[in-house]
Amino acid sequence: MAKVRGKVTFKEHxxxxxxxxxxxCPVDIVKMAKDRINTxxxxxxxxxxxxxxxxxxxxxxxxxxxxxxxxxxxxxx
Amino acid sequence: MAEMVFQRTKGLQDRPFxxxxxxxxxxxxxxxxxxxxxxxxxxxxxxxxxxxxxxxAYDYFNCDMQEAAHGRAPAxxxxxxxVHPDKVVFSYQGDGDLASIGTAEIVHAAMRGxxxxxxxxxxxxxxxxxxxxxxxxxxxxxxxxxxxxxxxDHAGSPIRISEMLATLDGPAYxxxxxxxTPAHVRKAKRAIKxxxxxxxxxxxxxxxxxxxxxxxxxxxxxxxxxxWLEENMIPYYPLGVYKAPEEVK
Numbered sequence: 001m002a003k004v005r006g007k008v009t010f011k012e013h014x015x016x017x018x019x020x021x022x023x024x025c026p027v028d029i030v031k032m033a034k035d036r037i038n039t040x041x042x043x044x045x046x047x048x049x050x051x052x053x054x055x056x057x058x059x060x061x062x063x064x065x066x067x068x069x070x071x072x073x074x075x076x077x
Numbered sequence: 078m079a080e081m082v083f084q085r086t087k088g089l090q091d092r093p094f095x096x097x098x099x100x101x102x103x104x105x106x107x108x109x110x111x112x113x114x115x116x117x118x119x120x121x122x123x124x125x126x127x128x129x130x131x132x133x134a135y136d137y138f139n140c141d142m143q144e145a146a147h148g149r150a151p152a153x154x155x156x157x158x159x160v161h162p163d164k165v166v167f168s169y170q171g172d173g174d175l176a177s178i179g180t181a182e183i184v185h186a187a188m189r190g191x192x193x194x195x196x197x198x199x200x201x202x203x204x205x206x207x208x209x210x211x212x213x214x215x216x217x218x219x220x221x222x223x224x225x226x227x228x229x230d231h232a233g234s235p236i237r238i239s240e241m242l243a244t245l246d247g248p249a250y251x252x253x254x255x256x257x258t259p260a261h262v263r264k265a266k267r268a269i270k271x272x273x274x275x276x277x278x279x280x281x282x283x284x285x286x287x288x289x290x291x292x293x294x295x296x297x298x299x300x301x302x303x304x305w306l307e308e309n310m311i312p313y314y315p316l317g318v319y320k321a322p323e324e325v326k
Contacts, residue, residue: 007079018099018292018299024259042098060083061259064103065094070082 005073006055008047014067017042021059021068027052030059088114090139099299101289102130102198104256105265106137109169109196112270113140118277122165123157125150127179129171130204148179151186154193165273167194172213173203176238180212183242190247190281194272197238200289201310208294212236215313220294235313239286243319249281251320255288255311257303275322288314 008030015038022030022045033046045067047053060068085091088110094103113119119140126134128147135142145153150168158166175183175197183195202220203209210220210227213235217226227235239253250272254265265287272283288310290302297305 016098057083058259066085071079
């Protein structure tokens with residue numbers, strides 16, 4: 001069975017740095033970007049190891065500010 | 078081709094929420110909007126906004142909205158629904174609005190079995206005014222007006238709205254949910270959809286109580302606030318269905 005891969009995109013300007021998304025990721029790849037701040041003045045949430053994403057959508061489900069968009073990629077993508 | 082798993086619903090306007098970081102109002106707004114879109118009733122939905130943190134709800138929902146005086150959202154929703162019986166009418170209220178100044182309105186709207194849906198956001202504190210004790214504040218919980226914790230002898234025990242309204246014959250569907258985990262969020266959405274569906278079927282008053290957080294006024298981080306809710310609020314406000322449409326005759 002092909003491995004499910006996902007792609008998450010963050011609208012970083014909407015992020016308020018609440019960190020709820022970082023607590024629900026089953027593969028623990030959602031982190032706060034401590035090296036930058038957004039226009040609201042928060043460290044935005046981000047993903048560095050995107051290849052580990054399984055497109056479960058947990059991060060987007062718990063996000064109070066609809067920062068996160070999740071796509072599931074097929075093998076030929 | 079990539080398949081979209083999650084994107085911002087069209088039921089919300091393209092406008093950032095003003096809520097504090099980690100406030101679960103944002104999740105609940107989204108669930109209501111998604112439910113309206115998925116039931117294909119967004120264009121005939123009319124929402125009634127309360128007074129409280131969610132006073133600007135009319136700026137966020139992509140459907141017709143009406144602002145009500147403090148606590149009077151069920152009365153305004155009653156009027157709208159009776160004039161427009163084919164519309165899907167909901168009120169969105171916090172615990173300071175619904176359980177305190179608006180208790181009479183919600184009890185009587187429920188008693189009359191008004192065919193409206195109330196989304197009741199219970200975070201056990203007054204948020205907008207700065208963290209005063211609400212009727213739903215837990216015994217021992219600190220607030221600006223109960224700095225040593227709510228005293229049962231002085232202020233009584235918190236009011237359980239869902240249980241109270243479930244004793245009436247008017248309501249068709251009452252459920253208490255929360256949004257502390259993705260699983261709970263998905264369950265909350267199912268409850269909200271069921272409430273709207275029950276309203277559309279004309280069975281009577283419907284309400285979904287959503288246990289919510291107030292990280293700012295609780296003095297906790299958003300992540301700590303969700304754990305505090307699970308450990309303290311859920312034991313006092315048990316989750317579950319208090320009135321099911323199947324029981325309505």
